[in-house]
Amino acid sequence: xxxxxxxxxxxxxxxxxxxxxxxxxxxxxxxxxxxxxxxxxxxxxxxxxxxxxxxxxxxxxxxxxxxxxxxxxxxxxxxxxxxxxxxxxxxxxxxxxxxxx
Numbered sequence: 001x002x003x004x005x006x007x008x009x010x011x012x013x014x015x016x017x018x019x020x021x022x023x024x025x026x027x028x029x030x031x032x033x034x035x036x037x038x039x040x041x042x043x044x045x046x047x048x049x050x051x052x053x054x055x056x057x058x059x060x061x062x063x064x065x066x067x068x069x070x071x072x073x074x075x076x077x078x079x080x081x082x083x084x085x086x087x088x089x090x091x092x093x094x095x096x097x098x099x100x101x
Contacts, residue, residue: 058084059096060079062079063076063080063096064099067096067099067100077093077096080092080095080096
């Protein structure tokens with residue numbers, strides 16, 4: 001029985017190397033975009049803070065009122081998700097807990 005790689009020609013190794021190079025390059029570009037987004041986010045936060053600009057709350061007054069009552073916190077999260085379609089549970093929970101604080 002011959003090993004799997006023994007049946008490959010030199011050109012096959014070149015194709016494999018090219019595929020690996022392309023995959024690594026694509027992963028590197030995606031990673032760099034994430035770094036750029038975080039950098040822009042920090043700059044925007046600094047500008048907002050410098051100019052003393054407060055972003056409007058994403059939580060409606062009804063959700064904010066419900067969030068104040070520990071008995072209704074789950075209902076507040078559920079309502080917040082209904083008011084914001086596509087929002088994940090963790091993000092909604094964080095918004096409601098921030099509104100309760």
